[in-house]
Amino acid sequence: MxxxxxxxxxxxxxxxxxxxxxxxxxxxxxxxxxxxxxxxxxxxxxxxxxxxxxxxxxxxxxxxxxxxxxxxxxxxxxxxxxxxxxxxxxxxxxxxxxxxxxxxxxxxxxxxxxxxxxxxxxxxxxxxxxxxxxxxxxANRQSHRxxxxxxxxxxxxxxxxxxxxxxxxxxxxxxxxxxxxxxxxxMCSLIPSYFHKTSFDDMAPSLLLYKNFLINDSMLGLDDTHDYVTEFTMWRSRWSAVEKSSWPTTILDTYEQCSPNYPVTKKLLLMYATLPVSSATAERSFSTLNHIKSYRRATMGEDRLNGLAKVCIHRQLSNNDVIQNFVTSIIDIFSKKKKRRKEFII
Structure with a gap:
């Protein structure tokens, strides 16, 4: 209507x-x-x-x-x-x-x-x-409402x-x-703008959740989550010498200003920054498949399907000159594979 x-x-x-x-x-x-x-x-x-x-x-x-x-x-x-x-x-x-x-x-x-x-x-x-x-x-007696x-x-x-x-x-x-x-x-425990509201105790649930992931990472050198107390204290002290007006207020800004001297903090910030807020991003790939894998492409292989899905989902990258040149070269190779009635190259 x-x-x-x-x-x-x-x-x-x-x-x-x-x-x-x-x-x-x-x-x-x-x-x-x-x-x-x-x-x-x-x-x-x-x-x-x-x-x-x-x-x-x-x-x-x-x-x-x-x-x-x-x-x-x-x-x-x-x-x-x-x-x-x-x-x-x-x-x-x-x-x-x-x-x-x-x-x-x-x-x-x-x-x-x-x-x-x-x-x-x-x-x-x-x-x-x-x-x-x-x-x-x-009515005096109701059974449905x-x-x-x-x-x-x-x-x-x-x-x-x-x-x-x-x-x-x-x-x-x-x-x-x-x-x-x-x-x-x-998250707030690691962002300088929220230091006055948080403490190490606020980090306890996350450290417990990611305990095995952090300890098994040999690059971090962490034997137990309690060993992170020292680095956490140094991380908060590092910002005491910086003016509050320059303190980052978001996860991404904090991650960019975190040096490799704080490996566990940088790893946690990276994990927080990549946590999905909802399932909407994953569901977009399902919607994309409805357009790519139609009944005419039922025999498409997995590699080609994944490639077409990436190109369709990240279509904004197609404006890049490097991508444009790469696509042009692929078309040239495809056009020269065998003799065709019409030329692909103009």
């Missing part, structure tokens, strides 16, 4: 299974186009023997509209976080700061009186599609929809991102 007017153009978005930002956009656009969706379903319902459209129309009641407005209002706050988690270049410390900020913002929605504005938006949307303000039928005591429809939907959904989102923040904060605390 498409809708256009002189200043904008919208299309209903597909509800993606893997792209989080697409889910936010799909819901926000659906809410914006709901009157036109109703109009389309009404026309389809008039067709002969089409009961799906009529059943969908019956489900769009005032409770559905309130739920849609609440979901849209909250996802508007979480959308920037989803964009950052799917970004190509971002570190875990930056994401942890953003997660805390969004968590506090969503928490403030519960504490402040925000629902009134959301409810008025739902009433306005209901008037556009001829759905009046109402509450579900209440709770009876929320209320004196007004606004109070009912606050207790039945708004607060439960906010509590669910907040609980998901705690469940999904608790490990981010623990890892970010370990």
């Amino acid at each position: 498409k809708w256009s007017h002189p200043h904008s153009y919208y299309r209903l978005h597909k509800f993606s299974d893997t792209r989080w930002v697409e889910r936010h956009d799909a819901l926000i656009v659906f809410k914006r186009l709901l009157p036109y969706v109703i109009e389309a379903l009404t026309d389809i319902a008039s067709w002969k023997n089409d009961g799906n459209a009529r059943s969908l129309l019956k489900k769009i009641d005032f409770e559905f509209i309130v739920s849609l407005s609440v979901l849209s209002a909250i996802l508007t706050e979480t959308r920037p976080l989803s964009q950052q988690l799917q970004a190509v270049s971002t570190d875990m410390l930056e994401c942890s700061t953003q997660i805390k900020s969004v968590h506090e913002k969503v928490q403030s929605l519960r504490e402040n009186d925000v629902f009134d504005a959301v409810y008025q938006d739902a009433i306005k949307l209901g008037l556009e599609i001829n759905v009046n303000e109402s509450v579900p039928r209440l 709770s009876n929320h005591p209320s004196s007004t429809p606004s109070e009912y939907y606050r207790r039945a929809v708004f607060i439960p959904f906010l509590d669910f989102v907040l609980s998901q923040f705690e469940e999904r991102f608790s490990d981010y904060h623990a890892t970010a605390s370990s």
Whole structure:
């Protein structure tokens, strides 16, 4: 379905299974186009023997509209976080700061009186599609939903929809991102700008997690994680003679200014800098394979598939002169392999 007017153009978005930002956009656009969706379903319902459209129309009641407005209002706050988690270049410390900020913002929605504005938006949307303000039928005994005591429809939907959904989102923040904060605390222990907030104890979880990896590295000369205390102390003392205005504030900046005299610290900084924030980067390779390995290339070998995937994923490198010359030489070699009806070389 498409809708256009002189200043904008919208299309209903597909509800993606893997792209989080697409889910936010799909819901926000659906809410914006709901009157036109109703109009389309009404026309389809008039067709002969089409009961799906009529059943969908019956489900769009005032409770559905309130739920849609609440979901849209909250996802508007979480959308920037989803964009950052799917970004190509971002570190875990930056994401942890953003997660805390969004968590506090969503928490403030519960504490402040925000629902009134959301409810008025739902009433306005209901008037556009001829759905009046109402509450579900209440009974003395309910088996499929709770009876929320209320004196007004606004109070009912606050207790039945708004607060439960906010509590669910907040609980998901705690469940999904608790490990981010623990890892970010370990990162902060090595960044000079956070020395006043951290100590060696904050490094303990990371040292325990990477204990075998660090000890087995013969280049580090580390027999036990407790031996790192001395280097950690020297690393923090090294920055005491530097002006605070020159202290690095990110993992990458700290890694670039870390000399080989602190091998364990440099190794930890490298590990922190390369930790994936999410699985979005790995999932991009799956999307790339859909374009590369089609049914016409089902017999493609592994080496060629890996090469084409790298070229497709890192296509920005194709602007490099060295890469361009290399590609040209490959085309020349391929064109001279055997006689062809048309010349490849121009």
